Amino acid sequence: MTGLEDDLAAAVEAPGTPDGAAGVRRARAWLTRAAEPGSVALWRYVEDVGPAAAVRALRDGTAPAALRALVGARAEQDASLADLRRAERCGARLVVPEDEEWPAFALHPLTVAAHAGGGDGGDDGGGDLDRTKALVPPMALWVRGEAPLDAAVDRSVAVVGSRASTSYGEHVAAEFGAQLGERGWTVVSGGAYGIDVAAHRGALAAGAPTVAVLACGVDRAYPAAHSAVFARIVDGGGLLVSEWPPGAAPHRHRFLVRNRLIAGLTRGTVVVEAAARSGAQATARRAQALGKRVLVVPGPVTSALSVGCHELLRDAESGARLVSSAAQVIEEVGDLGSDLAAPPGRPASPRDGLSDLARRVLDACPVRAGVSAERLAAVAGCGPLEAMRVLPGLEISGLVEWTGTGWRLAPPPERARRR
Amino acid sequence: MTGLEDDLAAAVEAPGTPDGAAGVRRARAWLTRAAEPGSVALWRYVEDVGPAAAVRALRDGTAPAALRALVGARAEQDASLADLRRAERCGARLVVPEDEEWPAFALHPLTVAAHAGGGDGGDDGGGDLDRTKALVPPMALWVRGEAPLDAAVDRSVAVVGSRASTSYGEHVAAEFGAQLGERGWTVVSGGAYGIDVAAHRGALAAGAPTVAVLACGVDRAYPAAHSAVFARIVDGGGLLVSEWPPGAAPHRHRFLVRNRLIAGLTRGTVVVEAAARSGAQATARRAQALGKRVLVVPGPVTSALSVGCHELLRDAESGARLVSSAAQVIEEVGDLGSDLAAPPGRPASPRDGLSDLARRVLDACPVRAGVSAERLAAVAGCGPLEAMRVLPGLEISGLVEWTGTGWRLAPPPERARRR
Numbered sequence: 001m002t003g004l005e006d007d008l009a010a011a012v013e014a015p016g017t018p019d020g021a022a023g024v025r026r027a028r029a030w031l032t033r034a035a036e037p038g039s040v041a042l043w044r045y046v047e048d049v050g051p052a053a054a055v056r057a058l059r060d061g062t063a064p065a066a067l068r069a070l071v072g073a074r075a076e077q078d079a080s081l082a083d084l085r086r087a088e089r090c091g092a093r094l095v096v097p098e099d100e101e102w103p104a105f106a107l108h109p110l111t112v113a114a115h116a117g118g119g120d121g122g123d124d125g126g127g128d129l130d131r132t133k134a135l136v137p138p139m140a141l142w143v144r145g146e147a148p149l150d151a152a153v154d155r156s157v158a159v160v161g162s163r164a165s166t167s168y169g170e171h172v173a174a175e176f177g178a179q180l181g182e183r184g185w186t187v188v189s190g191g192a193y194g195i196d197v198a199a200h201r202g203a204l205a206a207g208a209p210t211v212a213v214l215a216c217g218v219d220r221a222y223p224a225a226h227s228a229v230f231a232r233i234v235d236g237g238g239l240l241v242s243e244w245p246p247g248a249a250p251h252r253h254r255f256l257v258r259n260r261l262i263a264g265l266t267r268g269t270v271v272v273e274a275a276a277r278s279g280a281q282a283t284a285r286r287a288q289a290l291g292k293r294v295l296v297v298p299g300p301v302t303s304a305l306s307v308g309c310h311e312l313l314r315d316a317e318s319g320a321r322l323v324s325s326a327a328q329v330i331e332e333v334g335d336l337g338s339d340l341a342a343p344p345g346r347p348a349s350p351r352d353g354l355s356d357l358a359r360r361v362l363d364a365c366p367v368r369a370g371v372s373a374e375r376l377a378a379v380a381g382c383g384p385l386e387a388m389r390v391l392p393g394l395e396i397s398g399l400v401e402w403t404g405t406g407w408r409l410a411p412p413p414e415r416a417r418r419r
Numbered sequence: 420m421t422g423l424e425d426d427l428a429a430a431v432e433a434p435g436t437p438d439g440a441a442g443v444r445r446a447r448a449w450l451t452r453a454a455e456p457g458s459v460a461l462w463r464y465v466e467d468v469g470p471a472a473a474v475r476a477l478r479d480g481t482a483p484a485a486l487r488a489l490v491g492a493r494a495e496q497d498a499s500l501a502d503l504r505r506a507e508r509c510g511a512r513l514v515v516p517e518d519e520e521w522p523a524f525a526l527h528p529l530t531v532a533a534h535a536g537g538g539d540g541g542d543d544g545g546g547d548l549d550r551t552k553a554l555v556p557p558m559a560l561w562v563r564g565e566a567p568l569d570a571a572v573d574r575s576v577a578v579v580g581s582r583a584s585t586s587y588g589e590h591v592a593a594e595f596g597a598q599l600g601e602r603g604w605t606v607v608s609g610g611a612y613g614i615d616v617a618a619h620r621g622a623l624a625a626g627a628p629t630v631a632v633l634a635c636g637v638d639r640a641y642p643a644a645h646s647a648v649f650a651r652i653v654d655g656g657g658l659l660v661s662e663w664p665p666g667a668a669p670h671r672h673r674f675l676v677r678n679r680l681i682a683g684l685t686r687g688t689v690v691v692e693a694a695a696r697s698g699a700q701a702t703a704r705r706a707q708a709l710g711k712r713v714l715v716v717p718g719p720v721t722s723a724l725s726v727g728c729h730e731l732l733r734d735a736e737s738g739a740r741l742v743s744s745a746a747q748v749i750e751e752v753g754d755l756g757s758d759l760a761a762p763p764g765r766p767a768s769p770r771d772g773l774s775d776l777a778r779r780v781l782d783a784c785p786v787r788a789g790v791s792a793e794r795l796a797a798v799a800g801c802g803p804l805e806a807m808r809v810l811p812g813l814e815i816s817g818l819v820e821w822t823g824t825g826w827r828l829a830p831p832p833e834r835a836r837r838r
Contacts, residue, residue, distance in 0.1 A: 168719055298717030298729065300587055301743035310717065310743045313732070322741075324720035324729045 004030065004055075006079045010380060011052030016405075021098065027051035028096045028246065030080040034058065034071045037243040038134045038257045040114050043392050044068050046139065047367070051096075079245070087274065090219040091145035091234065094233025097368050098139075101148040103265060104366040105379050106156075109266040109290040110137045111367055135260060135289060138243045144218040145239035150379070152211055152239050153265045156186035157333055158287070160280045161195025161272035162166035169273030170198040172297055176270060177210070179326030185333075186211055188266045190258065191240075195225055195272045195280075197236040200233060213265065215258040216250035217263060218242045241265075259283040267333040268293030269321065275306030281308045292333045294320040320360055358390040362399055362409075370406025379405040423474075423497045425450065430471030436825075440517065446470035447515045447559035448501040448664065453477065453490045457661040457676045461486050465558065468784075470515075477539065478758045498664070505665040509638040510653065511563035516556075516787050520567040522684060522705060523785040524798050525575075528709040529556040529683040530786055536568055554679060554708060562635040564658035571630055571658050573798070575605035577706070578750055579699045580614025580691035583725050588692030589617040591716055596621025596629070597696050598745030604752075604820045605630055605657075607685045614691045614699070616645055617645060621651060627656040632684065635669035635679040637661045660684075661798045678702040686752040687712030687741065693727030700727045703739065707714060712751045713739040777809040781818055781828075789825025 004026065028051050035042055045067055046054040051053025057063035058071050068075065087093060095101055097331040104111075111205035143149050144321035157180055159173055173195045181203040189196040191212035203210035211235055214222065218240040221227035230240055243261065244254065262283055263269050269287040271294075274280035283292045296313050312320040323329050346396045354362065357380075364379035365371075377387035391407060393398040430442025447470050453463055465473040476482035477490050479767065498630035506512060514624065516519055521529075532673035562568050576599055578592055592614045596606045600622035608615040622629035631652055633641065637659040638732035640646035649659055662680065663673065681702055682688050689707040690713070693699035703713045715732050718725035731739040732818055742748050773781065776799075784790075796806035810826060813819040820829040 204559070297720055297727075298732075298741070300719055301591060301716055302587070306717075306743070310741055313717075313741045314743075314747075322717070322729055323734060324725070324733075328733075329696045 004080060007053040007276075007348045008056050011200055012050070012056070015050075022103055023052050023095055024050075024098055025096050025140075026080045027055040027082065029083050029094050029171065030055050030078060030244060031139045032142070033079055033083060033245045033248075034074045034077075035139075035395070036070075036254075036257070037138055038136060038188060038260075039067075039070055039134045040134050042070055043114055043136045043139065051139075052230075078255070080398040083152040083245040083247075085142075086219065087142060089177040090144060090234075090246065092142055092218045092240075092246065095143050095149050096139050096140045097366070099369075100371065100375065100387045101150045102148040103153050105364050106153050106265050107137045107183035108363050109292065110260070112291055113290065122376070124141045129265075133285070134257075137264070138261060142242045142245060143239055144220050144241075145237070146229070147237055147239055149239065149241070150300035150407060151283045152186055153188065154186075155184060156211065156266045157189045157329060158188045158283070159195065159199035159272060160189055160259075160269060160272055160283050162278060162280060162308075163192050163196070164271050164275070165194035165198065166299075166305055168299060168303070169195055173198035173272045174202035174205070176272070176297075176326045176329065178208075180329065181208025181210070183326070183330060184208075184328065186343060188213060188262055190214070190255070190262060191222075191226055191230065193223060193384055194226075197229060198227060199272070201254075203237055203238075204229070204232050207236070209233075209236060210241045211241060211357045213258060213262050214240055214250070215254035216242065217244055217246040217248040220248070220250070222250040237352040246412075255279065256282065262284045263290060263292060266292065268295055270295045270297065270329055270330070271309055271312060271320075272297045273299060273303075273305040277308045278308045278309060281312060284312055285318065294318060295323040295329055296320045298323065319340070354394075356392070357386060358394060361387050361390050362394055365400050365407055365409045367409050370401075370403035370407055371407040376407060427471040427475050428546045428787065431469070431475070434469075441469050443469075443517055444513055444515050444559075445503065446474040447497050449474050449512050449678060450558045451513075451561070452498055452502060452664045452667075453493045454558075455489075455554060455673075456557055457679075458486075459553050459555045460488055461489055462533055462555045467751055470558075476698065481787045485545075499538075502664040503668075504565075505638065506561060509563060509665065511561055512663065513559050514568050515559045516661040516785070518788075519790065519794070520569045521785060522569040522572050523571070524783050525572050525684050525686075526556045527782050528711065529679070531555055532709065539568035540769075553704070554683075555677075556683070557680060559662075560639050561661045561664060562658055562711075563660075564653045564656070565582060566628060566656055566658055568658065568660070569591060569798070571628060572603055572607065573605075574603060575607045575620050575630065575685045576748060577681045577685040577688040577702070578614065578618035578691060579608055579688060579702050580618075581679075581693055581699060581727075582611050582613040582615070583694070583724070584613035584617065584716075585694050585722060585724055585789070587718060587722070588614055592617035592691045593624070594718075594747045595691070595748065597627075599748065599816060600625035600627025601815060602745070602749060603627075604749065605633060607681055609633070609674070610641075610645055610649065610659075612642060612644075616648060618691070619648060622657075623651055623655055625646070626655070628652075628655060630658045630660060630684070631660055631833060632671035632677060632681050633661045633669070634663070635661065636667040637663040638665045639667075639669070641669040645788045655778060663751055674698065675701070679705045682706035682709055682711060685711065687714055687715045687748070689748055690731060690739075691716045692722075692724040693731075694724055695726040697727045700731060702735065703731055707738045713737060714742040714751055715739045717741055718742065724813070732737045742798055774809070777813060780806050780809050781813055782789060784819050784826055786828050789822035789827040791825055795826060 007023040007026045010019040014020040028214045177199040187203040189199045199212045214224045263286040266319045271280045312318045360380040362374045374384045375388045377384040426442040426445045433439040449815045462538040521659040606622040608618045619629045625696045682705040691700045707713045732739045779799040783795045793803045796803040
């Protein structure tokens with residue numbers, strides 16, 4: 001790796017080569033620093049033209065004006081190589097959608113939502129969208145820790161709640177964290193004070209891996225008091241994950257953007273303690289919008305920190321279900337076939353008539369880089385022969401395509417027409 | 420009042436006279452001692468032939484064998500006059516369905532359920548029915564206290580829960596009792612240890628009337644430790660109510676039969692603390708079967724006394740709604756138009772097309788003795804002119820009838836044919 005322009009050229013001109021892959025990674029590294037995550041328009045543009053061409057266009061001024069406005073003066077800067085090296089020094093890496101370990105299965109509802117949301121995509125800008133509410137996959141993820149990202153979040157549950165928790169809430173979060181960990185489930189949380197860290201600690205106490213999704217660089221400990229916990233997470237086979245590059249500061253609005261990822265990476269979100277109008281409630285509503293399970297632990301009605309939980313449970317539209325034990329959580333998220341229900345309001349599609357097996361294999365298909373049937377089978381939880389049996393049917397239905405080297409999702413009809 | 424046979428004869432031969440009314444009251448007094456409550460077959464028989472004729476037939480052996488089996492050797496005994504006098508001595512009275520103060524409005528769903536349940540009624544016996552689960556109105560109610568029974572339970576809510584409550588549950592029950600009382604709602608409960616008495620005490624502390632529905636005679640204090648509370652209930656404008664005559668002992672099965680009445684007299688049941696498989700859960704399910712609101716207060720998931728509450732909230736079929744304050748309870752039960760929803764599975768009927776006002780007036784109509792339009796209006800919560808405006812339409816639809824002295828519900832079509 002040397003000059004950014006050379007690497008971008010390699011990505012555009014020699015895709016599929018090691019140099020091309022390195023260029024794609026560098027382009028996505030550049031994007032994570034150049035633009036705040038959460039823009040559906042930018043994500044669609046990168047999907048349409050590819051990351052390297054997108055970076056080129058943003059830098060030379062040929063990208064749509066609304067997208068250039070998102071990047072602003074950062075278009076002229078380039079810290080991508082420094083960021084990748086800085087990550088390497090702290091045991092981190094950049095995981096991109098083109099990687100095998102990209103959690104395409106978990107992020108599928110976010111991908112669907114980003115395709116479905118807004119107008120015709122691409123040219124409609126998006127600078128005026130509320131990024132804190134946008135349902136859009138990350139451009140890439142900075143990941144610190146040994147475990148492959150997709151394996152870590154495959155059977156995962158978010159446990160979230162108030163920072164100003166009570167000893168009751170911390171006890172419950174730690175207990176849920178430990179019991180989920182003991183039963184082979186990864187606890188995902190935000191690494192914050194209160195419920196978050198209690199859940200992480202519970203998983204660590206059970207010797208189970210846990211994932212902290214941060215709103216700052218994975219080389220930073222925020223809050224500083226949790227630096228030892230973060231180190232134990234990495235040492236214990238868990239991961240620190242962030243959409244922001246190394247060194248990025250934990251700005252307030254980043255927590256809101258980050259919350260969608262906690263909901264998006266997991267099969268369900270458990271809210272342990274939440275005050276009225278809290279971030280945990282927002283995460284729960286995000287989970288529901290993605291068709292993921294929303295599970296809520298009640299508490300004493302005399303506690304202000306139960307108000308948000310009880311509000312969710314009283315609101316029939318939240319889809320929230322009361323849980324009082326980790327076993328009840330697993331009962332809700334354990335059914336692979338039904339926990340990726342289509343987001344509400346999605347029209348009837350060829351998917352609807354699929355067998356459970358075919359749907360699982362389809363959900364396992366990545367958006368961009370094709371992968372082998374063996375890999376699909378591993379993600380879908382079936383044998384390779386079973387996966388190979390349903391793939392031809394999925395291809396005939398126009399749902400998947402063969403890239404020459406692997407299987408991936410076929411683009412939606414409207415995008416295919418535009419190409 | 421002298422001999423039972425003379426009084427029964429007066430009831431049969433001179434209905435509408437003071438002697439006839441006294442005979443009816445004595446017949447129902449006899450029935451409360453002769454047969455344990457909860458038999459749909461016996462209730463229907465009394466409805467069909469009238470209370471005095473029913474008592475005669477049970478005593479002279481001409482009643483259906485299955486009904487005679489319910490009464491057994493008690494057919495030959497008669498303590499009705501003694502019971503009425505004993506009641507009088509302790510400031511109690513027998514309230515019968517023929518009385519103005521009979522809570523026909525509140526008990527309407529129990530009446531509907533008793534008409535709907537089982538086969539063709541009357542001759543099918545019923546000795547093998549599970550009386551603890553039967554949804555059937557009481558034959559009569561022994562009532563101790565000054566307030567008219569119907570007025571006392573018109574705007575009432577049951578607050579029930581575990582006897583082995585925690586201080587959390589007692590605090591919540593007392594707080595709900597006080598706040599409901601302050602806002603003009605009567606708290607109905609069972610007078611037992613724990614949640615029951617905490618709810619009664621909360622209402623008393625707010626200077627509000629409260630009603631204890633007992634599983635023993637209203638002249639007995641059970642538990643004995645609550646004799647002072649029961650005295651304060653009576654002195655504070657509240658009531659002690661029982662289906663059993665004075666002196667009756669609090670046998671275990673009577674509590675289960677009694678629980679349907681707590682659900683049946685009120686607009687909704689609030690469960691505060693309940694262990695798994697508890698009586699409070701049973702009361703809640705009874706309330707739901709009657710189309711009344713089921714409201715559940717959650718608690719810490721670490722408490723065994725929250726298990727029953729959380730089970731109700733997790734069971735979608737229970738119809739239970741989470742409440743965390745008395746205000747939320749009132750929100751649920753305060754809507755007069757919708758809180759008497761038809762029991763599930765009831766077929767479409769002329770009722771369905773009625774206006775809200777017409778339905779309220781209909782629900783206010785008693786089953787037996789006709790009452791004035793003014794009285795209907797008072798129960799239905801509308802003006803007398805409004806009531807008079809909808810009554811002709813209800814009569815044309817065959818839903819109400821004019822007895823010559825007042826309005827009452829018309830008998831259901833199948834019973835009308837049989838007559």
